[in-house]
Amino acid sequence: MNKKLAAAASCCAVLMLVLSGCGDDSGDNKADGWAKKVCDGWQPNLKKIEDANAEIKRVATENAKSEDVQKTDSAAFQQISDAYKAMAESLTSAGAPPVKEGEAAMNAAAAGFTATAKGYTDLKTQIDGLDPKDQGKFAEGLKTVAGGIEEANKGANQARDQLKTGGLDKAMNSQKGCQMTSPAPAQS
Template structure:
């Protein structure tokens, strides 16, 4: 059961890998400057999300005790919630991006990251409420938590999609702060 949760959670890692594409020859200095403001603030958050996903995968083994899974996953969800909130704040603080409908792009991205932040906070609450004393109830609870991951990550995926479709993809992908290192999935 824990492996299913880990597999579902690794989908959230994919959310961040959207930004790890190759940079292009974007000559738009304003877009690059805006992207740098955002990506410089995103880098530590992306690293925290990557580490939280790694922690979840680490405890997602048959030998992990429910208490350890609960504690680790709860802490990871809290970290992800805080990181996505910080990412939305970075987009807000960077100002309106210099693209067509920049204000709409910014507002949609901030709203999406806030939605994912809330989604992970809700998953943390669910994880904290699981009964670790009853293996059957705990396993059922993990299924519910794993089932909520798509909804939790939808806002962040939509936010990245809006930024990319808004014309910021090349500028953001060329920034080192928006690039994450990919690790081989744990089997």
Template sequence: MNKKFAAAVSGGAVLMLVLSGCGGDDGNEKADAWAKNVCDKWQPELKKIETANADIKRVATETSKPDEVQKTDSAAFGTMSESYKAMGAAVQGAGVPPVKDGQATQEAAVKGFEATSKGYADLKAKMDALDPKDQTKFAEGLKEVAGGLQAATQGGKDALDKLKAGGLDKSMNSQKGCQVTAPSPTK
């Protein structure tokens, strides 16, 4: 339906969770255990997000019918909302990370994931409200939804930045559950 929409979604929907370029081995067993707890719970959510993102990209073609785009995108945004909520819950459930300012790091990360969850829920509601029978209005609505993607994902990006700044990047990078491949951008 709209290649720019697909590009915006693929760039914004899946947050890259490898927090820095290389894995670490700093010998911090407590941080590693905390990261393993979180990353093991994140892995199924990351797979759901990747699948939802792929579904959005699949229907974002010139040949897709508006009702198919609406149904697919709405379901994908709903999945992403639930997944980011679950990611925040995993950080909360893991307890305070064993790093300097651990409680503040945890609280900020949970808040960020909750914000992204809400952002995707809002995008789902906007998508559901579009009228696929009026193609002009539908296309305009898609542009508005695509424009909201950056704001929707900002909380999750902030959460990851907070975890990285808190010193958890090396421990999280060493966990297989937190490693995802970034989708290649589409043009």
């Protein structure tokens, strides 16, 4: 059961790669400057998301007690939620990107990150509500929570797509702050 949650969390980490692809050195200086502002703010939050996913995976692969799984996952979901909120704030504080319809892209992307933050807050509430003393119900509840991870990440994926559509992915990919390593997928 815990391995399913770990696999879902690892999948989440892969999906969470905010922007994928290789950098391009021929980007516009204004776009690069904007991307640097955003990515410098995102870097510590991407690290928090990565660390939280690693904790979820760790506790799941250790065959930990239900209480430990609940405590670890709850804290990780809160950490991920806080990180996404901060990413939305970093995005909006950088201002509209210097691309066509930049303000609309920024607002839509920030809304996506905010939606993902709420999704993880909801997952925290769900896992906090499980009874770890009833192994059967806890396992069933864990399945529901694991299934909710993909749904929670939809906003972040839409945000990534919004930024790609605006042509900002090249500028952002060249910034160290927007790069995140992903943990290896969990074994089933």
